[in-house]
Amino acid sequence: MLPDPYDHIPSSALRPLSGAVGDVVFHQGDPTHGLYVVQTGRVHLERVGPDGERFIIHRAQAGTSFAEASVFSEVYHCDAVCVEAGALIRIDKAAILAALVDPAFARAYGRQAAQQIQVQRQMLEIVGIRRAEGRVMAGLVAGLLEGSVIEFAARLQLSHEATYRALRELVKDGRVMNPSRGIYHLRP
Amino acid sequence: MLPDPYDHIPSSALRPLSGAVGDVVFHQGDPTHGLYVVQTGRVHLERVGPDGERFIIHRAQAGTSFAEASVFSEVYHCDAVCVEAGALIRIDKAAILAALVDPAFARAYGRQAAQQIQVQRQMLEIVGIRRAEGRVMAGLVAGLLEGSVIEFAARLQLSHEATYRALRELVKDGRVMNPSRGIYHLRP
């Protein structure tokens, strides 16, 4: 039901919520209740700039959590806005802090966090590669091409056209196999 | 001495190491000993592609840790190569797992990890902004301009020239103040 470390939190600490488009889950400065898990829909975390512009800090998708750091702070430091209607579950921050006393939970939490940090570092390195060809190759090596090329392109922060072209170049250079339309994988 | 959650690990679990340029701290597939803290110098984490190309997964700088996820796995999944000579400290993975039993350590670890995840998510959003002007503005809002504009540009994955030009545009539009040469800050 809940993703990895949170599946052992007692259900008494969980509060299901539903969000319509535009609903504000919390405001910057609000006292923290805890973190949230997106079950369906999408939520944007935003900061407001000096001229009132909204800067997106994070896009939380179904199956992921957000505002984890709020467990360790007194107030939320950004706004959370529902951009696609869906269902959320709020997890009480006290329950997380209590669960961290359990070594099994602490270990699960640590493992999940360390792995997420590693994946994010790698993503930062990959999107930092300027040339589409190098970025696509790095993405392939990282195993980011699961599902459609369009999803792959979005992960790489590239247009799907540029991604298709880079894939073709890599195939032409013999660095990537294209056994059938839409199927690409590394030479083994 | 050691950064945030690791400063309470008993020194018996610490092993100081020195690395020269080109030294391999560990190889992909090696059994894990634990994570590392960079005290001085720089270390690259790399994966080897099918044609032997090296893909950088992460650049670890002085004052930061790397290979945290190795605490929870049996083998390293990438190479660690010293690219600037310096001193490292290896922290025994058993010591981390043992320390997680201590609720105070688990909480410190969780706080640090949650905050790092949040910062990295924000960085991914910022470098995903295509227009230099928007990226620079988002970087300013995020408080990334500490130190030189050159460092700021590197954080944003922009050339320093593009960063200077974007800053000038923002100043021209009145969105950024430039009280003196090299000093930029948001309008309050």
Next chain:
DNA sequence: ATCGCAATATGATTTCAATCATATGTTGCC
């Protein structure tokens, strides 16, 4: 004081990805 070096700054040119356009293949559905 002045020499050298790095940061700041900006102009000119080039490069490359985004965008726009268009076509074909694929899949699911009635």
Next chain:
DNA sequence: GGCAACATATGATTGAAATCATATTGCGAT
């Protein structure tokens, strides 16, 4: 079977950032 919707492709054009070039400023060392 045929249609709609979408993924896969690729060509043409545009736009914006990288790169190259060149000053200028500021600072520390001598």
